[in-house]
Amino acid sequence: MYNKIIIASALDQGFAQRAIQTAKILLTDNGKIIALHVVEPVNNVVQSFVSEEAKSQGHKTIQEMMSDRFGDDQHIESVILSGHPGSIIPAHAKMVGADCIIVGSHKPGLEDFFLGSTSSRIVRHASCSVHVLR
Structure with a gap:
C-alpha cells in the first residue's frame, strides 16, 4: 500500500478511470492521490506564432479537462506542470515524496523504438515504484 500516489495523466489517452481505480486500491486509508498533467514545450519556431491569449486559453482548457476527469473526487489533487x-x-x-507513480502505456510506434516512450522514461528515472497500465 502507498501513502502518496501520482497519476501521470495524459489527457489524450483513455487511462484516467482505470488509473483512479488502481490508485484507490493501492492507496492507504489516509493516503493522497495527485493527478499530474505535464504540458510539453512548444517548438521555438512555432511558439513565436502563438499568442499569449492562445497559450492562456490552452492552459484554461487543460484545467477544465483535469477538472472534468478528477474534480469530482475530493481526495484527488490536480497539478499541471510544464516540461518534458x-x-x-x-x-x-x-519532490513531493510520492511512493508510487501510475502511468498508462500505449502501443509503441517506430519513434518510440528509437526515443523511448514517456512511460519507459518514467520507469527508468523514478526513485519510487511505478505501476504501468496497459
Missing part, C-alpha cells in the same frame, strides 16, 4: 513528462514526472514525485 519523462523527466518532470519523476522529479515531481521525488
Whole structure:
C-alpha cells in the first residue's frame, strides 16, 4: 500500500478511470492521490506564432479537462506542470515524496523504438515504484 500516489495523466489517452481505480486500491486509508498533467514545450519556431491569449486559453482548457476527469473526487489533487513528462514526472514525485507513480502505456510506434516512450522514461528515472497500465 502507498501513502502518496501520482497519476501521470495524459489527457489524450483513455487511462484516467482505470488509473483512479488502481490508485484507490493501492492507496492507504489516509493516503493522497495527485493527478499530474505535464504540458510539453512548444517548438521555438512555432511558439513565436502563438499568442499569449492562445497559450492562456490552452492552459484554461487543460484545467477544465483535469477538472472534468478528477474534480469530482475530493481526495484527488490536480497539478499541471510544464516540461518534458519523462523527466518532470519523476522529479515531481521525488519532490513531493510520492511512493508510487501510475502511468498508462500505449502501443509503441517506430519513434518510440528509437526515443523511448514517456512511460519507459518514467520507469527508468523514478526513485519510487511505478505501476504501468496497459
